[in-house]
Structures are given as structure tokens and as C-alpha cells.
Amino acid sequence: MQPRHLRGFLFDLHGVLADSWQYHLASWQTVAQELQIPWTDQLAATLPGMSRADSLQAILASVGRQSDFTPAQKQRLTDHENALYRQYVASLTPANRLPGVTAFLDELVAAGYPMALASASTNAPAEIAHLGLDRYFPQIVPAGSLKASKPAPDVYLAAAALIHQHPEDCVAFEDTTTGVRAAKTAGCFTIGINAQPLPRADARLASTRDLSLSAVQRALGQLNV
Known part of the structure; x- marks a missing residue:
């Protein structure tokens, strides 16, 4: 070299x-559960490093639901994840x-x-x-x-x-x-x-x-x- x-x-x-990725994953797992989307080891391995929007897309795509939500609805979901995550951040x-x-x-x-x-x-x-x-x-x-x-x-x-x-x-x-x-x-x-x-x-x-x-x-x- x-x-x-x-x-x-x-x-x-x-x-x-x-x-702190563990807290993002915990937040996304909560969102997935609220959407009745199974949380899998594959999602836990895939999401680290992704943006919030891409993370949501990956979760929805895991069950073929990426087209079920409008851009405004997706924004509300990513905002919800961020709010959950900020609760964890406060405890760091x-x-x-x-x-x-x-x-x-x-x-x-x-x-x-x-x-x-x-x-x-x-x-x-x-x-x-x-x-x-x-x-x-x-x-x-x-x-x-x-x-x-x-x-x-x-x-x-x-x-x-x-x-x-x-x-x-x-x-x-x-x-x-x-x-x-x-x-x-x-x-x-x-x-x-x-x-x-x-x-x-x-x-x-x-x-x-x-x-x-x-x-x-x-x-x-x-x-x-």
C-alpha cells in the first residue's frame, strides 16, 4: 500500500x-409491531446504516406493503420512530x-x-x-x-x-x-x-x-x- x-x-x-443502533432497532421494532409487521433477524441485520426513510421502506417491503402508504403517512411513521428514538437518546x-x-x-x-x-x-x-x-x-x-x-x-x-x-x-x-x-x-x-x-x-x-x-x-x- x-x-x-x-x-x-x-x-x-x-x-x-x-x-446506539440498538435503540434505533428497538424503536423500529415498536413501529413494526404497531403495523403488525413481523420483526425478523434479517431486518435487524439490514437496517443499521440506513436512513430513516430507507429503514421504513425496508420494513414495509419485507411484507410487500411498500405501496400501501402515502408519502405523508410514511413521514408520520418516520417521525414516530424518531420520537421513540429521542426518548432513548435522553438516557444516554x-x-x-x-x-x-x-x-x-x-x-x-x-x-x-x-x-x-x-x-x-x-x-x-x-x-x-x-x-x-x-x-x-x-x-x-x-x-x-x-x-x-x-x-x-x-x-x-x-x-x-x-x-x-x-x-x-x-x-x-x-x-x-x-x-x-x-x-x-x-x-x-x-x-x-x-x-x-x-x-x-x-x-x-x-x-x-x-x-x-x-x-x-x-x-x-x-x-x-
């Missing part, structure tokens, strides 16, 4: 900094940070690297505040400004711009196939954090416990950055 100029770090939120604390995250962020701050949060969630600022990660992430992509959600590259292009870096000079951390596609399409060197292989990721760490600047250096094939 050719050495790269490493100038910034871009982070997904759910599954990378905190295990620094204890919900994933293992190894705080030490890694401290290491990056000490090394002087700029960081940005590349989340397409409108709840991201509130989640970061409840997690006590504000000082690490003053730069958060405003979700409302994005034209397209992951797997489109918009959020990573915007995140790199927030720290005034080219995406090609940034390392992105993702835990889903959808997120990896977004980061790679933007041009980022992408490290997947997942016990299972993530197609297209440049490197993979099994857990956030493995996060360190030296691990990133090894992934980049460099002795120094």
Missing part, C-alpha cells in the same frame, strides 16, 4: 462511538461510549489531528452532548444540509470540508457496509470496525478496543504519519 498524507479523522456515530450517558473510544480520541487530540462527526442523523448533536463527547466533536455535519444519505458520499465529503481537508487525506471509521460504501465513494481511507468482514473496507478492526493511532499507522502501511 502506498503511503498517504494523513491529515484528519472522520467518525460515524452509531456502532463506532456508541452502541458517557457510560454508553464504546470501549477504547475515549482513549483513542484523547490520543488524536494530543497528536493534533482534526476530527469531524460524519453522521447523517439529525439527532447526532444531542447524542454527542449526552455522551459527553462535545469537546472532541465541535465539527458535526448538519444532517439537514445533506442531499442524500449513506451509501451516497455526501456526509463524508461534508465532514472532510468541515476540517478543511481533502477526503483522500482522511481516515474514516465505519461499522456497516452502507457506511463503508459512503466513505470509500468519498475517497477516504476506510477502516471497518466489525467482527465480520466489511466489503470494500481498506482495513478492519474487530472491535473499538483495538483503536489506536499505531493501528491506523499499520493499516496505512506507514511507520510515521
Whole structure:
């Protein structure tokens, strides 16, 4: 692998900094139950990384009901899921940070690297505040400004711009196939954090416990950055 100029770090939120996808899944499971749609392991595996609209579409499509609702009805359903999820967000604390995250962020701050949060969630600022990660992430992509959600590259292009870096000079951390596609399409060197292989990721760490600047250096094939 050719050495790269490493100038910034871009982070997904759910599954990378905190295990908050479980709350999205719980909210969507409630919505599915209210619609009398069976909740399946396939849905639980498919939804992480999807936008709210795409998640609803996947749930409806699982029983062939994607055409049964008007756009206005679908909007009410996604708003309902968001309201349920925000109840979970309110209970988040620094204890919900994933293992190894705080030490890694401290290491990056000490090394002087700029960081940005590349989340397409409108709840991201509130989640970061409840997690006590504000000082690490003053730069958060405003979700409302994005034209397209992951797997489109918009959020990573915007995140790199927030720290005034080219995406090609940034390392992105993702835990889903959808997120990896977004980061790679933007041009980022992408490290997947997942016990299972993530197609297209440049490197993979099994857990956030493995996060360190030296691990990133090894992934980049460099002795120094």
C-alpha cells in the first residue's frame, strides 16, 4: 500500500462511538409491531446504516406493503420512530461510549489531528452532548444540509470540508457496509470496525478496543504519519 498524507479523522456515530443502533432497532421494532409487521433477524441485520426513510421502506417491503402508504403517512411513521428514538437518546450517558473510544480520541487530540462527526442523523448533536463527547466533536455535519444519505458520499465529503481537508487525506471509521460504501465513494481511507468482514473496507478492526493511532499507522502501511 502506498503511503498517504494523513491529515484528519472522520467518525460515524452509531456502532463506532456508541452502541446506539440498538435503540434505533428497538424503536423500529415498536413501529413494526404497531403495523403488525413481523420483526425478523434479517431486518435487524439490514437496517443499521440506513436512513430513516430507507429503514421504513425496508420494513414495509419485507411484507410487500411498500405501496400501501402515502408519502405523508410514511413521514408520520418516520417521525414516530424518531420520537421513540429521542426518548432513548435522553438516557444516554458517557457510560454508553464504546470501549477504547475515549482513549483513542484523547490520543488524536494530543497528536493534533482534526476530527469531524460524519453522521447523517439529525439527532447526532444531542447524542454527542449526552455522551459527553462535545469537546472532541465541535465539527458535526448538519444532517439537514445533506442531499442524500449513506451509501451516497455526501456526509463524508461534508465532514472532510468541515476540517478543511481533502477526503483522500482522511481516515474514516465505519461499522456497516452502507457506511463503508459512503466513505470509500468519498475517497477516504476506510477502516471497518466489525467482527465480520466489511466489503470494500481498506482495513478492519474487530472491535473499538483495538483503536489506536499505531493501528491506523499499520493499516496505512506507514511507520510515521
